[in-house]
Amino acid sequence: MNFELSETQLLIRDTARKFAREVVAPKARQTDREEIFPAEAYRQMGELGLLGVNVPAEYGGAEAGVVSYALAVIELAAACASTSVGMCVTNMCAELICQFGSEAQKKRFVPKLCSGEAIAGSFALSEAHAGSDPGAGSTNAVKKGDRWVINGSKQWITSGAYAGVMVVWARTSNAGNKGLSCFLVEQGTPGLTIGKAEDKMGLRGSNTVPLVFENMEVGEDRLLGREGDGFKLAMVALDGGRVGIASQACGVGRAAIEASVRYAKDRHAFGQPIGDFQALRFMLADMTTQQQTAELLTFRAASMKEKKQPFTREASMAKLYASEMSNRVCDHAVQIHGGYGYIDEFPVERYLRDARVQTIYEGTSEIQRIVIAREVIKAAG
Numbered sequence: 540m541n542f543e544l545s546e547t548q549l550l551i552r553d554t555a556r557k558f559a560r561e562v563v564a565p566k567a568r569q570t571d572r573e574e575i576f577p578a579e580a581y582r583q584m585g586e587l588g589l590l591g592v593n594v595p596a597e598y599g600g601a602e603a604g605v606v607s608y609a610l611a612v613i614e615l616a617a618a619c620a621s622t623s624v625g626m627c628v629t630n631m632c633a634e635l636i637c638q639f640g641s642e643a644q645k646k647r648f649v650p651k652l653c654s655g656e657a658i659a660g661s662f663a664l665s666e667a668h669a670g671s672d673p674g675a676g677s678t679n680a681v682k683k684g685d686r687w688v689i690n691g692s693k694q695w696i697t698s699g700a701y702a703g704v705m706v707v708w709a710r711t712s713n714a715g716n717k718g719l720s721c722f723l724v725e726q727g728t729p730g731l732t733i734g735k736a737e738d739k740m741g742l743r744g745s746n747t748v749p750l751v752f753e754n755m756e757v758g759e760d761r762l763l764g765r766e767g768d769g770f771k772l773a774m775v776a777l778d779g780g781r782v783g784i785a786s787q788a789c790g791v792g793r794a795a796i797e798a799s800v801r802y803a804k805d806r807h808a809f810g811q812p813i814g815d816f817q818a819l820r821f822m823l824a825d826m827t828t829q830q831q832t833a834e835l836l837t838f839r840a841a842s843m844k845e846k847k848q849p850f851t852r853e854a855s856m857a858k859l860y861a862s863e864m865s866n867r868v869c870d871h872a873v874q875i876h877g878g879y880g881y882i883d884e885f886p887v888e889r890y891l892r893d894a895r896v897q898t899i900y901e902g903t904s905e906i907q908r909i910v911i912a913r914e915v916i917k918a919a920g
């Protein structure tokens with residue numbers, strides 16, 4: 540077991556850290572308060588290789604592996620989770636197209652995603668009545684000649700109003716999960732309407748919209764993978780996506796701890812720094828231990844994915860633990876800040892609001908427990 544980072548991993552982490560601290564963090568409060576979609580940051584991240592960290596260089600990626608990707612997400616999330624969530628989805632779309640796309644699809648779409656030309660990628664799976672249970676989705680695609688005609692709608696799609704490239708799931712037959720297929724759609728396709736952006740509790744700089752498809756036509760060359768393989772593609776993408784969200788949770792948790800330590804040293808009560816009180820020290824000890832545990836779980840899942848080992852259980856464990864850790868840690872951070880924790884003069888109220896969704900998207904905590912239990916029982920034979 541080697542806990543040392545490679546030169547490539549250090550380079551990616553340090554590049555992401557510098558960009559996150561110098562460019563993203565100073566704008567994070569405004570990004571959140573004024574709901575500014577970080578399009579410019581994505582263009583710059585494209586130049587730095589952060590939109591295709593685990594994507595082959597021949598398609599415009601950094602080809603730096605999954606552990607590097609996790610390290611980069613942690614840095615961006617510690618600065619601004621509104622920015623890192625779009626980064627995660629863009630990386631996820633680029634990887635999915637690389638894994639299942641035809642050569643023509645890879646050449647057409649992946650460099651646009653990795654360079655930032657597409658601004659972002661969107662992953663359009665959830666529907667208003669089908670989130671945890673995507674197999675119940677009713678958006679449908681009907682073949683007419685050499686075109687697919689897509690009708691239906693999607694809900695809560697990250698970066699949906701800005702993404703140049705979208706991966707969209709639609710039903711091509713009534714065969715349950717085996718009736719889902721996956722399509723590549725470009726922004727501006729006739730028949731695609733972007734709904735009103737959601738007014739969210741957190742991640743307010745991220746764009747979350749419904750998508751409506753009314754007789755939206757795409758060519759048959761836009762089918763990603765084989766007809767009927769959509770559910771499989773979604774599950775593969777979500778395994779990797781969970782490593783991204785676990786990393787995001789680790790980054791937000793780390794930022795909350797750093798802010799808490801600073802505050803505990805500065806703030807005085809009863810004639811001494813509040814950091815001298817054992818009650819707060821124990822809180823900081825637990826917060827740090829739990830955040831580091833989450834990082835270890837996340838890096839293990841990332842490393843297994845990188846080595847092409849099965850990692851479904853490990854990704855779900857990392858996502859479950861890290862997202863719940865992040866909520867606990869951010870809650871403690873607000874407590875340590877007292878009244879100042881509840882107002883926007885300090886960043887911890889934003890961290891807490893941003894952390895909240897992490898136990899919900901990319902599979903709720905309940906769904907992660909279902910996945911983990913299924914894998915544990917399966918492994919026992």
Ligand SMILES: Cc1cc2nc3c(=O)[nH]c(=O)nc-3n(C[C@H](O)[C@H](O)[C@H](O)COP(=O)(O)OP(=O)(O)OC[C@H]3O[C@@H](n4cnc5c(N)ncnc54)[C@H](O)[C@@H]3O)c2cc1C
Pocket residue numbers: 628661662663664665667668669670671672694695696697698739742747896899900901902903904905906909
């Ligand atoms: C900010 C934000 C961004 C998002 N971005 C995207 C995106 O980019 N693309 C996308 O496709 N989706 C996205 N989503 C949707 C997200 O993935 C879903 O909200 C999530 O999967 C949960 O689905 P649901 O909301 O329909 O909840 P439901 O499935 O209705 O679940 C409601 C509750 O029931 C529980 N539950 C459901 N089934 C079970 C079960 N079998 N056993 C036990 N408990 C169960 C859940 O855990 C939850 O507590 C986003 C959501 C948000 C809030």
